[in-house]
Amino acid sequence: MSDTGIGAAVRRKEDFRFLTGQGNYTDDINRPNQTYGYIVRSPYAHATINSIDTSSVKEADGVVAVFTGEDMQVGSIPCGWGVNNKDGSPMNEPFHPALAQGKVRHVGDQVAIVIAETYAQAKDAAELLEVDYEELPASINMENAVNGGPAVHDDIPSNLCYDWELGDEAEVNAVFDNAHHITSLDIVNNRLVANPMEPRAAIGEYDTATGEYTLFTTSQNPHVIRLLMGAFVLQIPEHKLRVVAPDVGGGFGTKIYHYAEEAIVTWAAGQIKRPIKWTCERADAFVSDAHGRDNLTHCELALDADGKFIGLRVYTKANMGAYLSTFSTCVPTYLHSTLLAGVYTTPVIYSNVKAVFTNTVPVDAYRGAGRPEATYLLERLVDRAAREMGIPQDEIRRKNFIPTDAFPYQTPVALQYDSGDYFATLEGAQKMADVDGFAARKAEAASRGKLRGLGYSTYVEACGIAPSAVVGSLGARAGLFESANIRVHPTGSVTVYTGSHSHGQGHETTFAQLVSDTLGIPIENVDISHGDTNKVAFGMGTYGSRSLAVGGEAMMKALNKVVDKAKKIAAHVLEADAGDIEFADGKFAVTGTDKEMAFGDVALTAYVPHNFPHDELEPGLEEQAFYDPNNFTFPGGCHICEVEIDPETGVTEIVSMSAMDDVGRVINPMIVEGQIQGGLAQGIGQALLEGAVYDEDSGQLLNGSYMDYTMPRADDLPSFKVGTSETLCAHNSLGVKGCGEVGAIGSPPSVINAIVDALWDLGVTDISMPATPQKVWHAIQDAKMAQAAE
Amino acid sequence: MVKISMTVNGKNVEGEVSPRTLLVEFIREHLKLTGTHVGCDTSQCGACVIHVDGDSAKSCTMLAVQADGSNIITIEGLANGEEMHPMQAAFKENHGLQCGFCTPGMVMSAIDLANKNGDLTEELVREGLEGNICRCTGYHNIVKSVLDGANAMKAAE
Ligand code: FES
Numbered sequence: 028m029s030d031t032g033i034g035a036a037v038r039r040k041e042d043f044r045f046l047t048g049q050g051n052y053t054d055d056i057n058r059p060n061q062t063y064g065y066i067v068r069s070p071y072a073h074a075t076i077n078s079i080d081t082s083s084v085k086e087a088d089g090v091v092a093v094f095t096g097e098d099m100q101v102g103s104i105p106c107g108w109g110v111n112n113k114d115g116s117p118m119n120e121p122f123h124p125a126l127a128q129g130k131v132r133h134v135g136d137q138v139a140i141v142i143a144e145t146y147a148q149a150k151d152a153a154e155l156l157e158v159d160y161e162e163l164p165a166s167i168n169m170e171n172a173v174n175g176g177p178a179v180h181d182d183i184p185s186n187l188c189y190d191w192e193l194g195d196e197a198e199v200n201a202v203f204d205n206a207h208h209i210t211s212l213d214i215v216n217n218r219l220v221a222n223p224m225e226p227r228a229a230i231g232e233y234d235t236a237t238g239e240y241t242l243f244t245t246s247q248n249p250h251v252i253r254l255l256m257g258a259f260v261l262q263i264p265e266h267k268l269r270v271v272a273p274d275v276g277g278g279f280g281t282k283i284y285h286y287a288e289e290a291i292v293t294w295a296a297g298q299i300k301r302p303i304k305w306t307c308e309r310a311d312a313f314v315s316d317a318h319g320r321d322n323l324t325h326c327e328l329a330l331d332a333d334g335k336f337i338g339l340r341v342y343t344k345a346n347m348g349a350y351l352s353t354f355s356t357c358v359p360t361y362l363h364s365t366l367l368a369g370v371y372t373t374p375v376i377y378s379n380v381k382a383v384f385t386n387t388v389p390v391d392a393y394r395g396a397g398r399p400e401a402t403y404l405l406e407r408l409v410d411r412a413a414r415e416m417g418i419p420q421d422e423i424r425r426k427n428f429i430p431t432d433a434f435p436y437q438t439p440v441a442l443q444y445d446s447g448d449y450f451a452t453l454e455g456a457q458k459m460a461d462v463d464g465f466a467a468r469k470a471e472a473a474s475r476g477k478l479r480g481l482g483y484s485t486y487v488e489a490c491g492i493a494p495s496a497v498v499g500s501l502g503a504r505a506g507l508f509e510s511a512n513i514r515v516h517p518t519g520s521v522t523v524y525t526g527s528h529s530h531g532q533g534h535e536t537t538f539a540q541l542v543s544d545t546l547g548i549p550i551e552n553v554d555i556s557h558g559d560t561n562k563v564a565f566g567m568g569t570y571g572s573r574s575l576a577v578g579g580e581a582m583m584k585a586l587n588k589v590v591d592k593a594k595k596i597a598a599h600v601l602e603a604d605a606g607d608i609e610f611a612d613g614k615f616a617v618t619g620t621d622k623e624m625a626f627g628d629v630a631l632t633a634y635v636p637h638n639f640p641h642d643e644l645e646p647g648l649e650e651q652a653f654y655d656p657n658n659f660t661f662p663g664g665c666h667i668c669e670v671e672i673d674p675e676t677g678v679t680e681i682v683s684m685s686a687m688d689d690v691g692r693v694i695n696p697m698i699v700e701g702q703i704q705g706g707l708a709q710g711i712g713q714a715l716l717e718g719a720v721y722d723e724d725s726g727q728l729l730n731g732s733y734m735d736y737t738m739p740r741a742d743d744l745p746s747f748k749v750g751t752s753e754t755l756c757a758h759n760s761l762g763v764k765g766c767g768e769v770g771a772i773g774s775p776p777s778v779i780n781a782i783v784d785a786l787w788d789l790g791v792t793d794i795s796m797p798a799t800p801q802k803v804w805h806a807i808q809d810a811k812m813a814q815a816a817e
Numbered sequence: 818m819v820k821i822s823m824t825v826n827g828k829n830v831e832g833e834v835s836p837r838t839l840l841v842e843f844i845r846e847h848l849k850l851t852g853t854h855v856g857c858d859t860s861q862c863g864a865c866v867i868h869v870d871g872d873s874a875k876s877c878t879m880l881a882v883q884a885d886g887s888n889i890i891t892i893e894g895l896a897n898g899e900e901m902h903p904m905q906a907a908f909k910e911n912h913g914l915q916c917g918f919c920t921p922g923m924v925m926s927a928i929d930l931a932n933k934n935g936d937l938t939e940e941l942v943r944e945g946l947e948g949n950i951c952r953c954t955g956y957h958n959i960v961k962s963v964l965d966g967a968n969a970m971k972a973a974e
């Protein structure tokens with residue numbers, strides 16, 4: 028292994044610019060003659076707009092223009108995934124206007140844009156906008172919404188987007204009828220706000236000379252934005268629309284989607300013929316960034332006398348919010364129910380999902396997307412079943428694991444897992460967590476009046492999203508391939524153009540390692556270019572832990588083409604047959620001779636083709652590849668959490684968090700560990716701290732700021748124990764699976780199971796996320812009262 | 818409009834601002850030093866931390882006029898050309914950053930923490946960074962970076 032190749036902990040190439048304040052985020056960009064936009068949002072959860080009076084705004088200092096929904100008559104913001112009802116009929120898909128058309132449907136819904144010479148002027152003038160609202164009753168909570176609550180959309184009185192199922196309910200019910208034991212749980216998967224530290228921002232620009240629009244935006248996938256906004260919302264053809272996503276300060280899913288503000292500034296820039304910059308303030312981000320999770324689930328696990336899982340049935344209500352965000356509809360269905368086998372051999376599974384409209388911010392994928400929800404319900408059920416049947420937590424899992432020699436393994440819920448070793452990750456995590464020493468630690472804690480608990484989560488997820496044929500058959504309206512272009516310059520340095528997008532993942536380093544390793548050139552000679560539709564041919568972007576497994580594979584394909592072409596050039600120069608050329612360590616050699624040519628010389632020759640046989644050999648050395656995976660990838664592993672609870676205050680301290688994950692081959696272990704640590708923090712955040720809370724009457728988001736929404740801080744978290752254990756992905760050349768989401772997918776149930784473990788002897792059997800001190804304290808008091816009453 | 822002047826990263830700068838202009842706006846919009854970031858509107862996230870007269874301060878929570886006459890260091894003022902400050906170098910070495918958005922504020926807070934504490938411990942670092950939110954790293958590597966960076970700063974003294 029070279030010190031910059033595959034497997035090396037190469038320090039990141041991108042860090043110098045970020046550490047010295049030279050990052051280039053959207054809000055850092057200023058365009059000549061730029062104006063500033065301020066978006067006026069609805070203060071109501073549901074209201075009719077009788078009229079909007081813009082006259083005083085227009086007279087205010089510095090105002091350039093003001094536009095409302097009446098001015099901006101464009102296409103609907105599209106949803107990227109159609110899901111069918113049980114009966115095969117298509118889902119309800121309401122019109123999603125960029126600027127409200129006669130009605131607002133959630134607090135934060137866009138009503139108007141005020142454009143001025145400075146941001147302060149735009150914001151001041153916005154105060155003068157007179158909107159005559161007539162407030163309407165709202166559906167905030169999902170149960171009410173589907174039980175006769177006010178219709179969010181007049182033409183959808185049921186408030187149902189779809190009623191979908193997977194599996195044969197009658198078959199599963201028959202198994203339950205004959206089960207030895209049934210464990211049931213009602214689960215709340217709390218609503219989260221992704222909160223990347225960089226708020227969203229967008230700059231729209233129109234070039235009167237060329238008729239070309241440019242959008243700078245905080246996006247994880249600029250080509251997808253170009254496609255959705257250009258083709259569906261604004262009808263701008265691709266060759267007249269450039270989308271640039273420069274440095275992006277974290278995404279976690281919430282920067283995948285096409286947002287109204289992007290369309291508004293682009294369209295309005297065409298109207299006023301000047302660039303418009305819009306930057307979201309955090310308060311507005313809370314009511315306009317797509318939220319995550321928000322499921323209510325009833326689930327049941329059937330077991331035989333031996334503790335083997337024989338059936339699972341799951342009934343979920345999933346909140347869509349007021350409109351369908353880009354990938355919202357596939358999250359609780361194809362990214363959730365298909366994962367319900369988990370790491371177990373459960374033979375029959377049924378899942379029903381009702382997607383519900385409410386007068387709240389749209390809900391969409393957030394780190395893990397569907398898979399954390401599936402893992403959470405499953406691992407809570409398994410934990411509970413083990414307690415009810417008196418089987419140790421690790422034993423019940425081992426008993427039901429998919430055997431290591433059973434791969435490829437076809438689950439009853441559509442997926443075929445290609446590889447994994449769940450016994451190895453469980454054992455590895457148990458060692459890291461020193462499970463053997465737990466009893467002693469628990470006794471020691473008890474001597475101090477503290478309660479200790481240990482919780483397991485063994486999980487698998489499906490990422491490397493995704494085979495286009497599969498997702499297409501499931502309703503995806505796009506393919507999920509990736510592209511890569513390798514441009515070898517005459518002096519042998521390389522620029523890679525990738526459709527993946529880095530917003531913290533370190534692609535500029537990991538991808539450069541692939542190139543350096545494959546071509547045998549120094550990593551300094553490789554640059555990775557991404558995020559600009561005018562540079563990169565096409566791309567589906569970064570989400571679903573797909574960058575390396577899909578984007579990296581596209582790169583490998585293109586690199587192989589480069590090597591093939593380079594061999595031909597070397598063969599020509601060395602007067603040999605291309606079939607006799609071997610390439611290793613950056614040198615092309617004729618087999619069995621000492622004739623060789625360095626990579627750099629081949630590159631130069633490609634561009635100085637003085638005696639090329641031009642009918643056989645083209646000049647230049649640049650190759651393009653598109654890669655569409657054959658299957659999802661399936662990272663899996665085991666997370667073990669140990670907590671100590673102070674029964675006097677209800678405060679839960681995480682004393683240790685151990686994660687042993689199988690993410691396939693590791694290209695850069697430093698970056699992989701960083702991704703896992705970040706995911707764990709978000710998982711622990713969901714389990715202990717975070718949850719978006721709406722007032723059920725007014726529909727106001729009650730904790731829409733960092734004063735109220737509890738972001739995990741340094742002193743809320745422990746140092747983590749992180750390890751990897753490798754089984755290779757069987758269907759890509761690198762053997763990689765993906766590491767971006769495992770931390771957030773695996774960890775939440777381990778935390779809650781640990782809390783339940785600590786409190787079980789007191790009579791506490793369940794606790795919901797987030798397990799705040801108040802909630803834990805109340806659970807302890809309620810259990811004590813119940814025991815006293817007995 | 819009010820005339821103000823201050824020293825920023827060793828250079829004298831002047832400007833004319835409205836009395837309500839925030840210091841961070843002055844730094845980002847007037848001085849075009851965009852390394853200092855804005856991550857919130859409630860003085861909670863620390864993305865905007867700079868040094869004012871030797872103390873760390875949230876530049877979103879000061880008015881530009883309050884900084885009149887003061888000596889300011891921003892993230893752009895730390896490195897010497899290609900050579901990073903020991904705290905910056907420690908963040909790179911320990912992978913203490915991912916998206917980089919919280920990073921300038923983290924580094925500025927970390928340097929202040931190191932300056933003001935004799936011997937830093939993990940606990941002190943975690944408490945000391947209470948006012949800086951990072952959504953990417955889970956803080957594990959930030960804590961390592963700060964401990965390492967503080968040692969390197971001492972060694973360089
Ligand atoms: S911008 Fe968040 S604390 Fe200053």
Ligand code: FES
Nearest residue numbers: 915919951952953
């Ligand atoms: S590195 Fe992204 S917020 Fe800290």
